[in-house]
Amino acid sequence: xxxxxxxxxxxxxxxxxxxxxxxxxxxxxxxxxxxxxxxxxxxxxxxxxxxxxxxxxxxxxxxxxxxxxxxxxxxxxxxxxxxxxxxxxxxxxxxxxxxxxxxxxxxxxxxxxxxxxxxxxxxxxxxxxxxxxxxxxxxxxxxxxxxxxxxxxxxxxxxxxxxxxxxxxxxxxxxxxxxxxxxxxxxxxxxxxxxxxxxxxxxxxxxxxxxxxxxxxxxxxxxxxxxxxx
Amino acid sequence: xxxxxxxxxxxxxxxxxxxxxxxxxxxxxxxxxxxxxxxxxxxxxxxxxxxxxxxxxxxxxxxxxxxxxxxxxxxxxxxxxxxxxxxxxxxxxxxxxxxxxxxx
Numbered sequence: 540x541x542x543x544x545x546x547x548x549x550x551x552x553x554x555x556x557x558x559x560x561x562x563x564x565x566x567x568x569x570x571x572x573x574x575x576x577x578x579x580x581x582x583x584x585x586x587x588x589x590x591x592x593x594x595x596x597x598x599x600x601x602x603x604x605x606x607x608x609x610x611x612x613x614x615x616x617x618x619x620x621x622x623x624x625x626x627x628x629x630x631x632x633x634x635x636x637x638x639x640x641x642x643x644x645x646x647x648x649x650x651x652x653x654x655x656x657x658x659x660x661x662x663x664x665x666x667x668x669x670x671x672x673x674x675x676x677x678x679x680x681x682x683x684x685x686x687x688x689x690x691x692x693x694x695x696x697x698x699x700x701x702x703x704x705x706x707x708x709x710x711x712x713x714x715x716x717x718x719x720x721x722x723x724x725x726x727x728x729x730x731x732x733x734x735x736x737x738x739x740x741x742x743x744x745x746x747x748x749x750x751x752x753x754x755x756x757x758x759x760x761x762x763x764x765x766x767x768x769x
Numbered sequence: 770x771x772x773x774x775x776x777x778x779x780x781x782x783x784x785x786x787x788x789x790x791x792x793x794x795x796x797x798x799x800x801x802x803x804x805x806x807x808x809x810x811x812x813x814x815x816x817x818x819x820x821x822x823x824x825x826x827x828x829x830x831x832x833x834x835x836x837x838x839x840x841x842x843x844x845x846x847x848x849x850x851x852x853x854x855x856x857x858x859x860x861x862x863x864x865x866x867x868x869x870x871x872x873x
Contacts, residue, residue, distance in 0.1 A: 624809045
């Protein structure tokens with residue numbers, strides 16, 4: 540089974556490199572939590588229990604701005620709706636008992652789905668899902684912890700070192716690749732404008748949630764050209 | 770419970786349901802409407818774009834223009850130059866810090 544070993548090795552390498560790629564986000568998240576007055580345990584609670592990078596940033600960002608619990612949770616959940624789509628697309632490849640599938644479902648994130656989707660054999664897809672998910676889970680929580688501890692004693696440094704500017708940079712980095720696509724670019728700009736207009740008038744969190752309305756521009760209720768309508 | 774803890778509990782529970790519905794309920798036989806998938810995959814872009822704006826220009830529900838903008842512009846240039854993410858974040862922080870050092 541030489542071929543199988545080679546595939547597995549390349550899957551592990553992919554999983555590790557994607558884990559390393561998200562590590563700076565983990566550091567930024569930990570630092571962000573400190574900046575927002577969130578404790579180490581709460582930061583780890585976000586990273587281990589919620590385990591969805593952009594939704595964690597969104598929720599903490601709403602809290603940091605004195606937004607309500609409901610606004611923070613809604614913003615986070617809207618960002619994680621895609622995990623439902625990932626889960627449905629991965630379901631066929633994830634075997635095992637109900638309990639086992641219930642456990643590994645926590646790993647249903649962009650990265651695990653991406654590593655898995657690069658494979659076509661179900662066994663390899665499963666392997667990619669597990670390695671992608673675990674690699675990100677371990678490194679994400681570890682770097683969150685490092686981010687929190689590195690900055691918890693040095694809160695005054697946050698302004699001095701420009702740590703607060705890493706948050707918009709991290710968000711921009713998250714969507715940068717998507718902006719090459721014209722639909723994503725347009726709804727991204729619309730979302731940004733909606734938020735900008737609403738900041739002075741709406742309570743914290745609402746400008747972000749309202750930006751979801753920008754997807755209406757893409758007219759998702761219409762059938763796409765070239766696809767059969769469903 | 771602090772607000773943060775309440776958010777963690779609710780968001781974790783809701784997110785887990787979204788993650789697990791596929792493997793535990795939908796399985797092989799049930800499918801989501803294509804429309805739902807399209808919307809779910811489009812949603813993060815405007816939401817995160819809005820977060821770029823609020824984390825740059827918002828302070829206590831007011832529009833503010835401060836050194837964070839410098840960091841954002843620096844980050845955009847770094848991303849455009851296809852620099853690694855880690856460098857992008859450092860450049861953003863450094864640009865903002867230098868601006869503050871020079872002008873405040």
